[in-house]
Amino acid sequence: MVLPRRVALREVEATLREFAAWVDEQVDVHGVREGPLCSELTTGSPLLVMGARRRLELAALPAGRVRPRFTIEDERLLCELPSDRLLDPRPAVERWLRRLARQEIPPRVDHWAGELDLHPRRVIIGERTSRWGSCSSRGTLSFCYRLVMAPPRVVDAIVAHEVCHLAHLNHSKRFWSLLDAACPWHREAEEWLKEHHEAMIL
Ligand SMILES: [Zn+2]
Numbered sequence: 001m002v003l004p005r006r007v008a009l010r011e012v013e014a015t016l017r018e019f020a021a022w023v024d025e026q027v028d029v030h031g032v033r034e035g036p037l038c039s040e041l042t043t044g045s046p047l048l049v050m051g052a053r054r055r056l057e058l059a060a061l062p063a064g065r066v067r068p069r070f071t072i073e074d075e076r077l078l079c080e081l082p083s084d085r086l087l088d089p090r091p092a093v094e095r096w097l098r099r100l101a102r103q104e105i106p107p108r109v110d111h112w113a114g115e116l117d118l119h120p121r122r123v124i125i126g127e128r129t130s131r132w133g134s135c136s137s138r139g140t141l142s143f144c145y146r147l148v149m150a151p152p153r154v155v156d157a158i159v160a161h162e163v164c165h166l167a168h169l170n171h172s173k174r175f176w177s178l179l180d181a182a183c184p185w186h187r188e189a190e191e192w193l194k195e196h197h198e199a200m201i202l
Pocket of ligand 1 (some may be wrong): 116161165170
């Protein structure tokens with residue numbers, strides 16, 4: 001950033017604030033395009049859960065029970081819903097995945113924070129985010145809940161990537177060498193995410 005020589009301090013501060021906001025916007029490369037192609041979720045629909053391809057199976061809960069129930073059995077993900085909600089299982093599936101993400105991702109952040117001795121101030125598992133992960137200048141790490149559809153190694157690589165941003169809030173050489181040393185498989189993980197992008201749209 002180059003500043004003109006004679007500017008009021010106030011303007012410098014404003015420019016720096018703008019620049020910081022811009023860095024926050026730019027700091028991540030993991031694009032998560034929300035496609036318009038929401039396929040129908042129904043019995044037989046394939047669904048990725050922690051990297052494993054499951055087949056969704058819808059069933060009605062016994063009468064009087066309202067709380068959705070999810071069970072993973074072999075290749076299938078059994079989703080039991082009140083019968084009046086069977087036609088639109090998406091909100092329940094989404095909530096279940098979000099809960100799974102909140103269980104699975106924060107421990108991975110703790111692991112990498114310990115490994116790299118870089119500690120975030122806050123971790124958010126986002127409802128709607130345009131990226132798989134991001135890191136703010138205030139030390140907040142955010143992750144898209146749908147990341148939990150990816151295999152644990154891929155989740156680890158994205159988490160490691162964002163934790164490394166706590167040291168370098170950019171994609172400089174120093175950032176990449178820190179990440180390369182900590183998580184040598186991160187490029188494969190990024191490839192996996194690109195290849196499975198469509199399968200990870202819910
Ligand atoms: Zn990044």
